[in-house]
Amino acid sequence: NRTFVLLSCLEYESEVEFVLCAFTLCQSHPDIHVDIYERLPIPFGLVRFGVAPDHPEVKNVINTFTQTAQHKHCCFFGNVNIGRDVSVKELQEAYHAVVLSYGAEANRRLGIPGEDLLGVYSAKDFVGWYNGVPCNKDLQPDLSSDTAVILGQGNVALDVARMLLSPLDILKKTDVTQPSLEALAASHVHKVLIVGRRGPLQMACTIKELREMVNLPGTKPDMVTAEFEGIAEALKELPRPRKRLTELLLKAAQGSAGSAQATRQWGFRFLRSPVEIRPSSDVTRTAGIRLAVNRLEGSGENAQAVPTGEVEDLQCGLVINSIGYRSLPIDATVPFDPHKAVIPNTVGRVEQVAGLYCSGWVKRGPTGVIATTMNDSFDTARALLQDIEAGLLKLSTKKLGSKAIVTLLEKRGVNSVSFLEWEKINAEEVKRGGRAGKPREKLLDVEEMIKIAKT
DSSP states (O other), X not given: OOEEEEEEESSSTTHHHHHHHHHHHHHHOTTEEEEEEESSSSOOHHHHHTSOTTOGGGGGHHHHHHHHHTSTTEEEEBSOOBTTTBOHXXXXXXXXXXXXXXXXXXXXXXXXXXXXXXXXXXXXXHHHHHHTOGGGTTOOOOOOSSEEEEEOOSHHHHHHHHHHHSOHHHHTTSOOOHHHHHHHHTOOOOEEEEEOSSOGGGOOSOHHHHHHHHXXXXXXXXXXXXXXXXXXXXXXXXXXXXXXXXHHHHHHHHTTTOOTTOOEXXXXXXXXXXXXXXXXXXXXBEEEEEEEEEEEESOGGGOEEEEEEEXXXXXXXXXXXXXXXXXXXOOTTSOOBTTTTBOOEETTEETTOTTEEEOTHHHHOSOOOHHHHHHHHHHHHHHHHHHHHTTOSOTTSOOOTHHHHHHHHHHTTOOOBOHHHHHHHHHHHHHHHHHTTSSOOOOOOHHHHHHHHTO
């Protein structure tokens, strides 16, 4: 009796998690059949829609996805919205086990006056705009101002800064969408300030991302020397990864004079927290941001930012919020912790619901890089395999798997897309991109994707 396992992705945020989980399951047990459901007609999730266009090497995990999706015991069903087209309860009735890997699709809001003004965007939406997420294709960010402020100092924040300042000749060779490329070509943004609530020793980005900013052609760093007082003396006490990152940061700060040929600037501003987005005189759009000046209590990674009572104002016409994401409940039948914004679980086993599992950001929160996600996914897959071996799943009960779900989808008029049909979309994107000297030109309209898939 074949064991049917379903992996479900609410949208594009977390497919890395479930494809690695699926890969592990398919490779580990000859009697397991894995079905993957995805909201969009296209696979690859965060690798396609989250990884920066100028990081093609990071997208190599796509090869693992393709290998998994073409496995004889694995099937892909795109254009299926779990929670709308089919419920989690219906999935549980059709499968011996269900793994939820739907990521964190909501933005963490700033909770300050003015954050809904024109000119304020979430990093998630901005990244989705230049990476071709269909729901973000009409974002049309206002790039008419000279200065942009990014709130947050993680890798996503630096990706956004690099996209705003990168020479067009670099971007033209990537898979950035054509509408975004045209908007960035016409951009007036020449200075990007990357703001964090804590100090240089707590900055969240990796050394790779920082090095790319330091080496970005046509740009120079713009730092405040006073913010680095005492940092050099603290270097010898730092762990090696943090020490290397800080050394590079200090080098950039000391070279803030930069090249005379540089026409664009970027810089970090530390110990600052946003308290208000300042409106223009007609109160229609962003004109600046007010920042609280902080001091640190404690030291190292555990240091906490405490307001001093001082504030400072920066003029800017573009503010991008990159302070993080939140998962949302997928279905009323699935336990959810609204405070932590995760599904309560033990090593991926959803609490109090046998046969239901989770992996990725919805399991642990929106932290870590792709390597973190890989290990997390392997842990969930191992937990599921252990439960099979321990007899904790009712494998003697006959389950129909995708046969039952496809029947429901057909009755409800849902046009699912197979992996073979995705390859038609892929071929069309590559063909269109080739005409412009790009790896691909991503399709932005879901209806067009389905039309191509079904021809």
